[in-house]
Amino acid sequence: xxxxxxTNVIIFTVNEKDEIIKNGTVIIRDGKxxxxxxxxxxxxxQDADEIIDGGNQTALLxxxxxxxxxxxxxxxxxENQRMVEWLPVYDxxxxxxxxxxxxxxxxxxxxxxxxxxxxxxxxxxxxMHRSAEAAGELGIRLHMAPYAADVPPxxxxxxxxxxxxxxxxxxxxxxxxxxxWMGLEDxxxxxxQMYKAAVRCRKEYGVxxxxxxxxxxxxxxxxxxxxxxxxxEVLEERGILGEHTLLAHCVWxxxxxxxxxxxxGTSLAHCPTSAAKLGCGxxxxxxxxxxxVNVSIGSDGPIDNxxxxxxxxxxxxxxxxxxxxxxxxxxxxxxxxxMATINGARALNMEDEIGSIEAGKSAxxxxxxxxxxxxxxxYWDGDDTNLLWNLVFSANGSNVDTVMxxxxxxxxxxxxxxxxxxxxxxxxxxxxxxxxxxxxxxEKYITKPIG
Ligand SMILES: [Zn+2]
Numbered sequence: 001x002x003x004x005x006x007t008n009v010i011i012f013t014v015n016e017k018d019e020i021i022k023n024g025t026v027i028i029r030d031g032k033x034x035x036x037x038x039x040x041x042x043x044x045x046q047d048a049d050e051i052i053d054g055g056n057q058t059a060l061l062x063x064x065x066x067x068x069x070x071x072x073x074x075x076x077x078x079e080n081q082r083m084v085e086w087l088p089v090y091d092x093x094x095x096x097x098x099x100x101x102x103x104x105x106x107x108x109x110x111x112x113x114x115x116x117x118x119x120x121x122x123x124x125x126x127x128m129h130r131s132a133e134a135a136g137e138l139g140i141r142l143h144m145a146p147y148a149a150d151v152p153p154x155x156x157x158x159x160x161x162x163x164x165x166x167x168x169x170x171x172x173x174x175x176x177x178x179x180x181w182m183g184l185e186d187x188x189x190x191x192x193q194m195y196k197a198a199v200r201c202r203k204e205y206g207v208x209x210x211x212x213x214x215x216x217x218x219x220x221x222x223x224x225x226x227x228x229x230x231x232x233e234v235l236e237e238r239g240i241l242g243e244h245t246l247l248a249h250c251v252w253x254x255x256x257x258x259x260x261x262x263x264x265g266t267s268l269a270h271c272p273t274s275a276a277k278l279g280c281g282x283x284x285x286x287x288x289x290x291x292x293v294n295v296s297i298g299s300d301g302p303i304d305n306x307x308x309x310x311x312x313x314x315x316x317x318x319x320x321x322x323x324x325x326x327x328x329x330x331x332x333x334x335x336x337x338x339m340a341t342i343n344g345a346r347a348l349n350m351e352d353e354i355g356s357i358e359a360g361k362s363a364x365x366x367x368x369x370x371x372x373x374x375x376x377x378x379y380w381d382g383d384d385t386n387l388l389w390n391l392v393f394s395a396n397g398s399n400v401d402t403v404m405x406x407x408x409x410x411x412x413x414x415x416x417x418x419x420x421x422x423x424x425x426x427x428x429x430x431x432x433x434x435x436x437x438x439x440x441x442x443e444k445y446i447t448k449p450i451g
Pocket of ligand 1: 068070300
């Protein structure tokens with residue numbers, strides 16, 4: 001039996017009461033949290049084989065959960081374009097993509113995520129058996145929703161068949177760290193048959209469905225023209241909405257559609273930076289929260305966002321709402337931390353396993369070094385502290401010192417322990433240059449924007 005102890009830390013439990021424990025101790029046994037509480041109330045077990053002492057200068061948080069990502073090596077490559085024009089250019093990387101590209105993209109992206117305190121990632125990409133291999137090297141928890149499409153000319157994406165095969169070969173492997181979903185690009189890329197197949201696989205294998213929707217105005221207008229109804233109505237008709245479905249974006253969504261998402265328990269992967277960068281607009285997340293939609297946070301990956309730091313995403317996701325509503329009360333630090341942790345766990349149907357620091361859950365935890373200029377000073381007023389605000393509005397991924405998944409330390413002193421970061425970076429750079437060269441050969445095939 002393996003036993004780890006983390007003590008002298010400020011614990012942000014993100015439990016139902018959002019309890020903060022000023023000087024806390026956590027006991028981890030066999031990868032699970034056994035006890036959480038005040039230091040004086042918890043006896044350190046005799047058989048503890050590792051004690052991590054935070055020196056009361058360290059915050060302990062649940063690992064952050066990125067619920068929408070596309071691993072890629074095309075950072076900074078498609079810029080200054082609105083989503084509808086951006087998408088056909090983005091597709092070039094997929095036209096050229098071979099499995100070695102997907103592998104090196106996954107390694108680089110997961111390394112970045114892990115170092116920034118993300119312990120679970122939902123990745124929609126290609127050749128995902130290689131993404132699983134990359135995740136296995138790093139130790140990160142990975143949900144895979146293959147980028148699948150079948151409407152010509154988008155047949156260079158994955159298929160329902162490869163998606164189903166991936167479920168059979170990879171779902172719940174690596175001690176449950178790998179989970180497979182049914183992935184669908186969107187209503188323009190996927191035929192009705194693909195949606196039917198996704199519903200069938202959800203029933204047959206008990207897996208979730210992940211897809212995009214309502215990202216940009218022209219896209220939603222074209223859906224209405226083509227289908228005579230909104231994206232959410234089409235998805236409802238096709239049996240997609242429900243507790244096992246996670247929708248990315250939903251910026252252009254009406255009041256009735258928001259109610260439908262809430263009533264069916266459909267979760268949102270909200271990507272505030274990506275929506276801003278691609279000129280999509282500002283999602284109506286305060287209303288969605290009020291209506292009861294589970295709102296989680298996604299980075300959308302390096303090509304949509306340029307960075308994958310959920311500390312940034314929490315801050316920006318709050319600020320953009322405060323700015324557009326002219327209301328400083330919208331989205332507190334507490335609410336943003338919930339979005340990046342427990343709401344993400346719920347979106348991935350893992351709220352009983354991860355997303356908060358509570359006994360019985362997996363020890364997916366991060367230690368943030370608070371003895372840094374951007375996180376000081378720290379004040380206390382009873383159990384209340386400004387540190388919560390400092391973590392959400394002042395911290396960044398480079399403040400993360402230690403990252404663990406299932407109690408296994410994957411990042412220590414800010415460095416990945418299982419892999420050579422240098423080797424990953426060098427190989428990604430080499431592969432990326434070759435991919436860029438091959439990608440260029442497809443430029444003549446760029447399709448027209450939707451709308
Ligand atoms: Zn996406």
